[in-house]
Amino acid sequence: MDEPTPREMCAFEAGIKLGALFHQFIGTPVSNASKASLEEAIRSAVMNQPYVKRVDVRIKPEVLERASKNAFGYASLTPEMLEASVWIEYRGVTCRGRLAYVEDKRYPLMWVEFE
Amino acid sequence: MDEPTPREMCAFEAGIKLGALFHQFIGTPVSNASKASLEEAIRSAVMNQPYVKRVDVRIKPEVLERASKNAFGYASLTPEMLEASVWIEYRGVTCRGRLAYVEDKRYPLMWVEFE
Amino acid sequence: MDEPTPREMCAFEAGIKLGALFHQFIGTPVSNASKASLEEAIRSAVMNQPYVKRVDVRIKPEVLERASKNAFGYASLTPEMLEASVWIEYRGVTCRGRLAYVEDKRYPLMWVEFE
Amino acid sequence: MDEPTPREMCAFEAGIKLGALFHQFIGTPVSNASKASLEEAIRSAVMNQPYVKRVDVRIKPEVLERASKNAFGYASLTPEMLEASVWIEYRGVTCRGRLAYVEDKRYPLMWVEFE
Numbered sequence: 001m002d003e004p005t006p007r008e009m010c011a012f013e014a015g016i017k018l019g020a021l022f023h024q025f026i027g028t029p030v031s032n033a034s035k036a037s038l039e040e041a042i043r044s045a046v047m048n049q050p051y052v053k054r055v056d057v058r059i060k061p062e063v064l065e066r067a068s069k070n071a072f073g074y075a076s077l078t079p080e081m082l083e084a085s086v087w088i089e090y091r092g093v094t095c096r097g098r099l100a101y102v103e104d105k106r107y108p109l110m111w112v113e114f115e
Numbered sequence: 116m117d118e119p120t121p122r123e124m125c126a127f128e129a130g131i132k133l134g135a136l137f138h139q140f141i142g143t144p145v146s147n148a149s150k151a152s153l154e155e156a157i158r159s160a161v162m163n164q165p166y167v168k169r170v171d172v173r174i175k176p177e178v179l180e181r182a183s184k185n186a187f188g189y190a191s192l193t194p195e196m197l198e199a200s201v202w203i204e205y206r207g208v209t210c211r212g213r214l215a216y217v218e219d220k221r222y223p224l225m226w227v228e229f230e
Numbered sequence: 231m232d233e234p235t236p237r238e239m240c241a242f243e244a245g246i247k248l249g250a251l252f253h254q255f256i257g258t259p260v261s262n263a264s265k266a267s268l269e270e271a272i273r274s275a276v277m278n279q280p281y282v283k284r285v286d287v288r289i290k291p292e293v294l295e296r297a298s299k300n301a302f303g304y305a306s307l308t309p310e311m312l313e314a315s316v317w318i319e320y321r322g323v324t325c326r327g328r329l330a331y332v333e334d335k336r337y338p339l340m341w342v343e344f345e
Numbered sequence: 346m347d348e349p350t351p352r353e354m355c356a357f358e359a360g361i362k363l364g365a366l367f368h369q370f371i372g373t374p375v376s377n378a379s380k381a382s383l384e385e386a387i388r389s390a391v392m393n394q395p396y397v398k399r400v401d402v403r404i405k406p407e408v409l410e411r412a413s414k415n416a417f418g419y420a421s422l423t424p425e426m427l428e429a430s431v432w433i434e435y436r437g438v439t440c441r442g443r444l445a446y447v448e449d450k451r452y453p454l455m456w457v458e459f460e
Contacts, residue, residue: 004457008356011349012442012457015360024258024368026142026191029250034274041271044264048304070221074278076141079191097357106185112349112357119342123241126234127327127342130245139253139373144365149389156386159379163419189393212242227234227242256372256421300451306371306424336415 010090011112013051014097017086018110021046021057022079022099030081031074035059038077046086053094054087079108121206126227128166129212132201133225136161136172137194137214145196146189150174153192161201168209169202194223236321241342243281244327247316248340251276251287252309252329260311261304265289268307276316283324284317309338355435356457358396359442362431363455366391366402367424367444375426376419380404383422391431398439399432408446424453 004012021042030038042057059081067075075081084099095114102109119127136157145153157172174196182190190196199214210229217224234242251272260268272287289311297305305311314329325344332339349357366387375383387402404426412420420426429444440459447454 002459004356004459005352007350008353008457008459011353012356012360012455015357015362016364016455017360019361019364019366020259020368021364022368023142023365025254027138027194028254028271029275029278031278034271034278037267037271037274041258041264041267044267045259048259048261048264048302050302071217072220072222072278072280076194076223078193079142102186105187107187108191110357110361112353114347114349114353117344119241119344120237122235123238123342123344126238126242127245127340130242130247131249131340132245134246134249134251135253135374136249137253138250140369143369143386144390144393146393149386149393152382152386152389156373156379156382159382160374163374163376163379163417165417187393187395225242225246227238229232229234229238253372257368301447302450302452306453308423309421332416335417337417338421 006091006093007095007114010088010093010095013090014086014088014095014112015110017046017049017052017088018084018097018099020049021084022082022108026077026079028077029074030059030064030077031068032064035061035064051088051090052086053089056085058083082108121208122229125203125205125208125210128205129201129203129210129227130225132161132164132167132203133199133212133214135164136199137197137223141192141194143192144189145174145179145192146183147179150176150179166203166205167201168204171200173198197223236323237325237344240318240320240323240325243320244316244318244325244342245340247276247279247282247318248314248327248329250279251314252312252338256307256309258307259304260289260294260307261298262294265291265294281318281320282316283319286315288313312338351436351438352440352459355433355438355440358435359431359433359440359457360455362391362394362397362433363429363442363444365394366429367427367453371422371424373422374419375404375409375422376413377409380406380409396433396435397431398434401430403428427453
């Protein structure tokens, strides 16, 4: 068995964080009024995890607004609403895990970039 | 402070179970292939909870199929897909908590029935 | 089938909110640094839901501190850490759903009070 | 920006799956009676995700039993209970993401192995 390289570990750790944030928070009740506090809580939660240098989270206001046009004026957080970037630093290697809903795949894609 | 009646307690317990199952499982990766095992796991999980006599769970196949038409052939469990009934018995009182997505409210409605 | 009374509906709605907040957020990475933002996000999320008048959430600092004494300095949110009160108003009736971990039952108990 | 290698992608995808399964299912009501159906549902859910070849999931019976010794005879799924392996195949590269609670770190560790 051969050891993962720092780049492989960086990618692995980035994947963990994206999988975690998606599956922890999808389904959370959210509205224009609570959007900022949810974004901040996701950011702060992921910042706790190992090797995380920075986290950006964005709940897309136009998708949220459309989803909130129902009898009760709020929605459950959906994959379509959520965008995130997580910067990982592992033994001198930095990478950025990204999550964004890709319309033409109809899928919340996750990918990793080395900068 | 006055004590809740058995009917009030029954309704309260039904509410807990519906809130729990919705927020625990929304977001789970699901497909035609895994639908039955997810329904069974939800049912069995809720059966553990106090005062539960019976649980019915249904992931709507037509909604799942539509949502799975994407680049990867599966979806995250959404409020639109999920229907459930939870029967509670509390000190001789029985009630049924229900969850169903109501199209004209665009909302996963929960309600309680005494039979 | 007879209609639930406003008190029964109040209890039902309180139950939904407690089940929801518990199962949405248990497992979230949390530390002293992120505790306040998570409490605020839970509060704001539940405030979106129907008939909610007020929400108090508290992550118990002594339980969190103990759980965070590990190799990475944070914990996953556990039932032992979480206390919450949700005030519901339904057609003039007010009730308070409560969640607290009860040591001698070793269980996160939920109950409802009419005031 | 340089492209991730297949090995880096394999590690990234393994990370996603482990983060996902942990944060989706922690908190689920579980007992001896429902353990097998929850393991099967986790397995089937993760099998849906891209590049997954095989999934092993184990809820540790001795930890579950200890946690279930409470007033209601079941527990919420905790990090201490859960062990999982996810085999990923990405463009001819195979790796295995692993999750296990490590007692002396008091932490649910995730790691990746290339075989």
